[in-house]
Amino acid sequence: MNIDRRRRALLAALAGAGLWPLGARARPALKGHVAIVGGGFGGAVCAQTLRRFAPQLKITLIEPRAQFYTGPMSNLAVAGGWALDRVRRTPPHVEGIRLVGQRARALETDPLVLHLADGVRLRADRIVVSPGVQMRYAEIDGLTADNSARVPHAWLGDAQVEILRARVAALEDGATVVIAPPAGAYRCPPGPYERAALIAWQLRQRNIRRARILIVDGKDDFTKRAAMQAEWARLYPGVIEWVPRAQGGEVLAVDVQQQQVTLASGEKIRADLISLIPPQQAAGFAQDTGLADGSGWCPVQLSSFESTRAPGVYVIGDASLAEPMPKSAFSAAAQARLTALGVIASLRGEAPPQGLLMNTCFSLMAPDRAVSVSASYRALGGRLNSVSSGVSASDASDAIRAREAALAYAWYAQASAEAFGGPSDA
Ligand SMILES: Cc1cc2nc3c(=O)[nH]c(=O)nc-3n(C[C@H](O)[C@H](O)[C@H](O)COP(=O)(O)OP(=O)(O)OC[C@H]3O[C@@H](n4cnc5c(N)ncnc54)[C@H](O)[C@@H]3O)c2cc1C
Numbered sequence: 001m002n003i004d005r006r007r008r009a010l011l012a013a014l015a016g017a018g019l020w021p022l023g024a025r026a027r028p029a030l031k032g033h034v035a036i037v038g039g040g041f042g043g044a045v046c047a048q049t050l051r052r053f054a055p056q057l058k059i060t061l062i063e064p065r066a067q068f069y070t071g072p073m074s075n076l077a078v079a080g081g082w083a084l085d086r087v088r089r090t091p092p093h094v095e096g097i098r099l100v101g102q103r104a105r106a107l108e109t110d111p112l113v114l115h116l117a118d119g120v121r122l123r124a125d126r127i128v129v130s131p132g133v134q135m136r137y138a139e140i141d142g143l144t145a146d147n148s149a150r151v152p153h154a155w156l157g158d159a160q161v162e163i164l165r166a167r168v169a170a171l172e173d174g175a176t177v178v179i180a181p182p183a184g185a186y187r188c189p190p191g192p193y194e195r196a197a198l199i200a201w202q203l204r205q206r207n208i209r210r211a212r213i214l215i216v217d218g219k220d221d222f223t224k225r226a227a228m229q230a231e232w233a234r235l236y237p238g239v240i241e242w243v244p245r246a247q248g249g250e251v252l253a254v255d256v257q258q259q260q261v262t263l264a265s266g267e268k269i270r271a272d273l274i275s276l277i278p279p280q281q282a283a284g285f286a287q288d289t290g291l292a293d294g295s296g297w298c299p300v301q302l303s304s305f306e307s308t309r310a311p312g313v314y315v316i317g318d319a320s321l322a323e324p325m326p327k328s329a330f331s332a333a334a335q336a337r338l339t340a341l342g343v344i345a346s347l348r349g350e351a352p353p354q355g356l357l358m359n360t361c362f363s364l365m366a367p368d369r370a371v372s373v374s375a376s377y378r379a380l381g382g383r384l385n386s387v388s389s390g391v392s393a394s395d396a397s398d399a400i401r402a403r404e405a406a407l408a409y410a411w412y413a414q415a416s417a418e419a420f421g422g423p424s425d426a
Pocket residue numbers: 037038039040041042043062063064065068070071072073074075102103104105130131132133154155156187188191283284285316317318319327328329330331332360361362363
């Protein structure tokens with residue numbers, strides 16, 4: 001290829017990725033205000049990407065929490081394999097992103113205005129929404145937002161992470177632990193099963209041999225099942241037991257006082273520790289503003305993540321309806337990057353870039369062993385299609401499991417640095 005053709009090919013590639021206009025001198029400077037609701041993985045990566053590729057934009061990130069625990073690696077912290085401060089993060093405090101420590105409360109769409117809890121109104125040219133999930137406590141008899149800390153899900157990066165960690169540390173020989181994953185779509189599909197493995201690892205560290213970890217499930221299958229079950233059998237024989245929905249595993253009711261769950265099978269199980277992960281939906285902001293539909297999640301045009309219910313508003317991360325992408329930090333960050341480039345393109349009056357979305361979910365089976373599932377997705381005909389995928393083999397060697405664990409730590413360091421700043425070797 002001669003230099004001219006190579007240059008044209010490069011420019012075409014940059015245009016495809018939405019980056020071409022950014023370096024071009026002939027273009028007028030991009031102006032506008034992008035407001036982002038939620039400073040977790042999706043919102044923070046979106047803000048950082050906008051700042052990087054369109055520093056002329058005014059970027060406001062609205063996040064009420066001064067700090068939180070990340071979902072990724074929180075199971076390791078819950079099991080005592082990491083100190084809690086290794087998973088504690090703050091929203092990004094960087095030049096070029098105006099961080100507002102408030103809760104967004106309402107949304108007007110014509111023109112686009114966000115109402116904050118303190119009464120401030122923010123006029124924006126585009127709004128990106130990444131508020132995460134909320135729990136549907138009422139779907140389990142006996143469970144409320146107030147009493148759920150007694151059966152901690154530790155799924156929202158808040159004080160329940162500390163509570164669950166303390167409860168795990170207090171388990172004694174002969175303990176029964178119940179972990180209850182929900183039915184339906186939820187944040188981090190492999191998370192409950194990783195949690196079971198890491199709690200088993202913690203018990204073994206303390207030489208607790210007579211323990212039982214029961215996973216009572218609202219589903220009949222789970223991601224990476226063959227590889228995970230092979231690891232449980234190899235590392236913690238006889239400790240972890242999985243009861244699928246078809247065998248009546250779904251939790252219908254809980255008595256937090258008695259520490260007892262009632263399963264669909266009618267069986268009542270008392271445990272020393274229950275981690276009850278309730279059914280989920282997009283967070284309250286998405287429900288209150290009508291961005292979510294009857295499914296509880298927010299429908300979007302999958303080529304751009306622009307809401308189908310509110311033009312100029314983009315919904316990314318766990319709150320969006322982006323099946324078959326799993327609700328993960330990896331997915332949220334991939335959607336955030338593509339959406340940031342799409343927002344820039346849209347402010348220029350151009351079509352959004354057509355990118356490939358990737359996800360990999362690592363699950364630690366012990367601090368030095370992991371399994372993973374990966375896939376890439378492309379929007380076509382109003383759907384997200386998986387164009388490639390792979391999952392860890394159930395009979396992989398010890399060296400491969402160790403290598404996957406090293407990749408999991410490397411991914412976490414990079415992903416949290418990209419979102420929240422700080423060293424990427426944290
Ligand atoms: C135990 C566990 C393990 C996990 N492990 C992994 C893993 O290994 N890999 C992986 O990729 N993912 C993992 N995840 C999933 C990951 O944490 C989520 O998918 C990811 O955080 C989603 O990003 P998000 O931006 O959608 O939501 P979040 O990161 O939850 O961010 C949402 C933010 O929005 C804020 N917010 C909510 N409402 C408002 C409002 N009205 N106004 C302003 N701000 C608001 C919230 O305070 C919150 O900080 C795990 C999750 C859990 C629970």
